[in-house]
Amino acid sequence: MAEVLVLVKPSAGAVNKVTLEALTIARGLGEPSAVVVGAPGLTDQLKDRLAEYGAVKIYSAEADELREYLVTPKVAVLVKLVQEIGPAAVLIPSTQEGKEVAGRLAVRLDNGVLTDVLDLGADGVATQVVFAGSTIVKSRVTRGVPLVTIRPSSVTPTPAPASPEIVPVSVELAAGDKLAKVLDRVTEAKGSRPELSEASIVVAGGRGLGSADNFKLVEELADLLGAAVGASRAATDSGFYPHQFQVGQTGKTVSPQLYIALGISGAIQHRAGMQTSKTIVAVNKDPEAPIFDLADFGVVGDLFKVVPQAAEEIRRRK
């Protein structure tokens, strides 16, 4: 069976969930080979998890230098592997860096590329959802191998234990790979909450929260549910919550099992980022708010009364 390359996205020393989803999709196409690119010791940290989700091989490119550059080290490794192995497909997590790796790789290999893919069939046909979740597109790469980025929360990752062979890959960065250098990585607001784009539950707040201070309500409910916190553009533009948590057309696209919208009217800009969520719950004081057109369950009322009562009730039931 042909190999399918899956670029691994590490996250705080663990394998990011979208990588496990990509491995799950890869198993339907051939034999998954995970590709780890990073500092020495990274493969060791990740290998058990990659084995659990079916990696038959792990290509390991490790060097201290690789951490100093974004995108290009991963491209250099993937170019080499694609040329040596001739994989059935290359799957890359659809994060910003993942899409950039795919774009650069496409140019270097003169290969077509598809981004934000939900699923890739054995016939090479990829499924995408575009235009704020309104349109389903089926497309394929017609030049080169299927090179696709996999959108987080597209499939349910399922374990399929394997005993991967670890294959070291040496990588030489060319001068052109070193033009942009990372000087520093700064962590601002990282608590214990799950990553927004991958969380299975998201609790989001909007203009209705009224202030940054009131976002504590959103955080409290999120923490009770083990959820990530999101915010509408109105909320981030008003300075209620940091921009990196914005859900919507100009922010993150999320597709969790449960999305709870608090004080969010549901403008098209917001719906673009969340309407493929499995279950949607909304609390809003305006009964005509468009968010209720999407919500499986809606409460028309004052969120400053409804949310504390809900939080209290969840605590009681726990």
Place this chain on the structure above:
Amino acid sequence: MKIVVLVKQVPDSGADRNLRSDDNTVDRASANNVINEMDEYAIEEALRIKDAHGGEVTILTMGPASASESIRKSLSMGPDGAVHVLDDALHGSCALATSKVLAAALATLEADLVLCGAEATDARGQVMPHMLAERLGIAALTGARKVTVDGGSLTIERQTEEGYEVVTAQAPAIVSVWDTINEPRYPSFKGIMEAKKKPVNTLSLADLGLDAGEVGFAGASTEVVSHSKRPARQGGTKVADEGEGGLKLVEFLTSEKFV
């Protein structure tokens, strides 16, 4: 500093958008076509850099004749001139071919700095800056929420989920920006009047030394097989809070096994 800003005309993301049933491309005829929102932030950043460091700002757009509207609107914010890559053969171009065309156009402009939005609201691919950097052999600094120019050295804060990364490069470079970077100015009346007189240089594929077979449907590296409308979501239960809204909410979450 010679700055080029990439501007894409896209269907307004605030309204219904469709693909054409005949060739699966974006339906521009039925859409309200506007400047890609994120590109307005790139224009603003270019104008601020010009104000601080001198130089000139040129808009570069690839698109059909109707894109000239977005070019004029861009110019009304203050840039000095524009280049419009216009050729019927470009219709149906994939991202890879688009990058070939834009790279060829950029090569003629000899920019020190290329600015663009971090993504376009229609395709949201985020692939273009790195594709162009790869073709031109220049640095890519992408996803910026802040740009600092110091002589020929460029440093950005790249927005990440956890915070930011500080990334630096020497010009020439391409920098893509998010909407967190600045607040774009509104065109003044004077700006709108002046934009009408600013030079817009139209380039064809032949002007760029490219062949029609390399772009459009003929040169595409991907194809859309089919598309369909996703069924609209239906609203479910809606209750008015009469003192028990929070309890009812938790009841629903429990019935769905989230609590």
